[in-house]
Amino acid sequence: xxxxxxxxxxxxxxxxxxxxxxxxxxxxxxxxxxxxxxxxxxxxxxxxxxxxxxxxxxxxxxxxxxxxxxxxxxxxxxxxxxxxxxxxxxxxxxxxxxxxxxxxxxxxxxxxxxxxxxxxxxxxxxxxxxxxxxxxxxxxxxxxxxxxxxxxxxxxxxxxxxxxxxxxxxxxxxxxxxxxxxxxxxxxxxxxxxxxxxxxxxxxxxxxxxxxxxxxxxxxxxxxxxxxxxxxxxxxxxxxxxxxxxxxxxxxxxxxxxxxxxxxxxxxxxxxxxxxxxxxxxxxxxxxxxxxxxxxxxxxxxxxxxxxxxxxxxxxxxxxxxxxxxxxxxxxxxxxxxxxxxxxxxxxxxxxxxxxxxxxxxxxxxxxxxxxxxxxxxxxxxxxxxxxxxxxxxxxxxxxxxxxxxxxxxxxxxxxxxxxxxxxxxxxxxxxxxxxxxxxxxxxxxxxxxxxxxxxxxxxxxxxxxxxxxxxxxxxxxxxxxxxxxxxxxxxxxxxxxxxxxxxxxxxxxxxxxxxxxxxxxx
Numbered sequence: 001x002x003x004x005x006x007x008x009x010x011x012x013x014x015x016x017x018x019x020x021x022x023x024x025x026x027x028x029x030x031x032x033x034x035x036x037x038x039x040x041x042x043x044x045x046x047x048x049x050x051x052x053x054x055x056x057x058x059x060x061x062x063x064x065x066x067x068x069x070x071x072x073x074x075x076x077x078x079x080x081x082x083x084x085x086x087x088x089x090x091x092x093x094x095x096x097x098x099x100x101x102x103x104x105x106x107x108x109x110x111x112x113x114x115x116x117x118x119x120x121x122x123x124x125x126x127x128x129x130x131x132x133x134x135x136x137x138x139x140x141x142x143x144x145x146x147x148x149x150x151x152x153x154x155x156x157x158x159x160x161x162x163x164x165x166x167x168x169x170x171x172x173x174x175x176x177x178x179x180x181x182x183x184x185x186x187x188x189x190x191x192x193x194x195x196x197x198x199x200x201x202x203x204x205x206x207x208x209x210x211x212x213x214x215x216x217x218x219x220x221x222x223x224x225x226x227x228x229x230x231x232x233x234x235x236x237x238x239x240x241x242x243x244x245x246x247x248x249x250x251x252x253x254x255x256x257x258x259x260x261x262x263x264x265x266x267x268x269x270x271x272x273x274x275x276x277x278x279x280x281x282x283x284x285x286x287x288x289x290x291x292x293x294x295x296x297x298x299x300x301x302x303x304x305x306x307x308x309x310x311x312x313x314x315x316x317x318x319x320x321x322x323x324x325x326x327x328x329x330x331x332x333x334x335x336x337x338x339x340x341x342x343x344x345x346x347x348x349x350x351x352x353x354x355x356x357x358x359x360x361x362x363x364x365x366x367x368x369x370x371x372x373x374x375x376x377x378x379x380x381x382x383x384x385x386x387x388x389x390x391x392x393x394x395x396x397x398x399x400x401x402x403x404x405x406x407x408x409x410x411x412x413x414x415x416x417x418x419x420x421x422x423x424x425x426x427x428x429x430x431x432x433x434x435x436x437x438x439x440x441x442x443x444x445x446x447x448x449x450x451x452x453x454x455x456x457x458x459x460x461x462x463x464x465x466x467x468x469x470x471x472x473x474x475x476x477x478x479x480x481x482x483x484x485x486x487x488x489x490x491x492x493x494x495x496x497x498x499x500x501x502x503x504x505x506x507x508x509x510x511x512x513x514x515x516x517x518x519x520x521x522x523x
Contacts, residue, residue, distance in 0.1 A: 048176040052183050052192070053264065053332045060189035062251070062260030067134040069247035070122040073240055074114045075142065101150040101215035108146020115139040126251050137193050141200050148204045151213025167206055175199030235369055238376030242383060242410070246403065249387045253394075258338075262396070265342030268327055269320060272313040272350040273357075280309060281357045288365035298366070299422025302358055307432035307496040309354040314440045315479040317350035319472050322444075322453030326468040329458055337457055338396070344454065345400040351440075352404075352411040359414025363421070371417045379410035432495040439483040446478045447471060 053061075119135035155163040179195025182188075208214075246266075251259050267274075284305070288298045320327060324343035328336050363372040383406040390402040418424055447453030452471050458464040487497045 048180055051180055053336065055180075055183040055187065056189065056191070057257070058260035058264070058335065059256040060192070060260070061264060062254075062256030062258070063128060063130060063134065063189050064192050065247045065259050065263050066122070066126045066128060066251050066256065067131055067138055069244045069251070070118065070131075070135060071115050071138045071142065072244055073248075074118065075111050095218065097150050097153075097213060098216050098218035100153075102217045102219055104148075104150060105146050105217075108143050111146075112139040112143035115142060128256060134189070134193065137197070141197050144197075144204060145200045149207035149211050149213060150215055151211040152207050154211070154213075163210060166210060167203065170206060171199040171203035174202040235364070235373040235376055238373055238380050241380035242376055245380065245384050245387055249384065250391060250399065253391045261336060261338045262342055262399075264332065264336065265339035266346050268331065268339070269317075269324075269343045269346035270350065270353075271320060272316040272347075273353045276312050276316075277309055277350075277354050277357050280305075281361045284358070284361050284365075288362060292366060297422050298362055299418055300425050302362055302418055303424055303426065303429040304432075304496075304499070306354045306358050307429050307436065308499055309358070310351065310433070310436050311483075311496045311500060313350050313354065314436055315443060315475050317347045318440060318443050318447070318479070319475040321345075321347035322447045322475065323468045323471040325455060325457035326464040326471070329461065329464040330468065340457060341397050342400050345397060345404060348404050349407045352408045355411035356407070356414050359411070359418055362418060363414070366421065368417070368421055371421070375410065375413040375417055379406065379413055382406055382409055429495070431490065431493055432497075435483060435486045435490075436496070438486055439479045442482040443475045443479040446474050450474060 116136055116139040119132045119139070122135060123129055123131040152163075152167060155167070175195045175198055177195075178198035179191050182191030182194045185191075247259060247263070250262060254262060292298065321344050324340045324347075327343060328340050332339065360372055360375070363369065363375075383403070386402045386406055387399070390399045393399075415424070444453070450470075452467065452474055455467065458467055483497065487493070487495070492498065
């Protein structure tokens with residue numbers, strides 16, 4: 001219920017009552033589809049990660065991380081944000097779509113060529129000779145993916161989330177199944193590569209099966225797309241440095257195994273972000289555009305959206321951090337024991353990440369792409385310097401703590417930029433943030449006093465399960481109880497709690513109505 005309430009509440013908040021109710025309904029429906037997508041995707045992805053973590057070695061994941069760091073760097077340099085540009089335009093037509101497709105294919109071929117040519121250099125930088133063959137494989141995949149049908153962008157612009165769900169879930173399923181079968185047969189990192197390629201092939205085919213548009217090569221409308229895309233391109237490069245600096249800087253120092261442990265640990269720690277925050281911001285982009293087109297400024301609602309997201313992410317982040325030892329033993333296995341400190345510290349990032357995600361989405365949707373670029377450039381520069389200094393210590397806790405600090409700096413920069421383009425209405429949301437902080441601190445204190453939280457790694461699976469359950473129950477019960485008590489003591493003011501309850505009621509009413517009709521039907 002937290003997923004539904006959080007995402008739907010964020011979406012409902014973004015559209016004021018005066019907006020077109022049909023847009024609101026589409027966004028709430030979209031929330032449902034995205035929740036379904038995230039649930040199925042994470043069940044598949046999480047399950048495959050657990051299986052692959054036991055079939056493959058940490059060094060295999062580290063090798064793929066090195067390769068994806070280099071290939072993603074080249075991909076982002078040539079990324080022009082064509083999809084976002086088409087979503088923002090109210091009109092459509094063959095000229096725009098054909099030009100966008102032509103740019104997309106040209107970019108894919110150029111990207112694949114540069115990745116292939118740069119493969120030996122990347123192999124030398126990371127000190128990993130196997131990297132050359134891996135990058136040649138990824139280069140071919142980049143070219144293949146560029147041929148997907150550009151017409152599917154209309155599903156995103158028109159908020160047809162059902163079609164988007166199909167386009168996401170089937171390629172994901174193909175990727176997971178191919179990766180697992182490949183790992184069982186090959187016992188090698190090549191299983192991950194074949195899985196990724198299978199997902200790309202299925203997606204390209206599906207884009208032509210599900211959408212009737214048949215693109216042709218043309219550049220007649222390039223001027224209509226280049227203005228928005230130029231700053232989107234610059235911002236994507238800055239974001240690339242932010243996202244990939246970890247692998248680029250840490251890879252040569254930690255090696256393939258150390259980097260694999262670090263990256264899988266961060267994936268476990270960031271589950272609240274990937275499960276709650278990312279789906280919400282994915283739906284918010286077209287919603288923010290629609291709100292602006294109807295005269296509503298979403299900037300004034302930014303902190304309301306963030307507080308609602310935090311209501312769900314904070315307790316989950318605390319539980320994951322406090323039970324990191326159990327998480328590692330249960331989900332990854334004893335070979336990944338070094339990931340425990342990574343999870344414990346990096347989970348703190350979940351508390352500040354919503355500020356960055358919502359802030360960036362608001363800036364880009366409102367055509368403030370230049371400001372988004374400025375934030376990401378400064379944040380990436382700070383992160384690069386601090387990561388390089390921290391890695392000299394050789395201490396994983398110092399490296400992870402530095403990363404958390406850099407995320408907080410990024411979040412602060414986004415809030416400064418939002419305040420420059422609109423009224424954040426800070427006073428109206430201070431109560432929500434205060435109650436969340438009090439509840440989170442109470443849950444942490446309870447975990448420390450009971451001795452359930454932040455313990456050394458459990459000796460066996462049974463103990464890990466017991467500790468994990470204890471941490472979850474204590475965190476959830478204390479957090480929810482304190483949150484509701486403080487809220488009621490303050491007179492049940494407007495805030496994240498009320499929005500969540502209203503959206504839960506919004507979703508429950510149709511279900512209850514169907515149940516009543518079912519009970520009243522004869523036979």
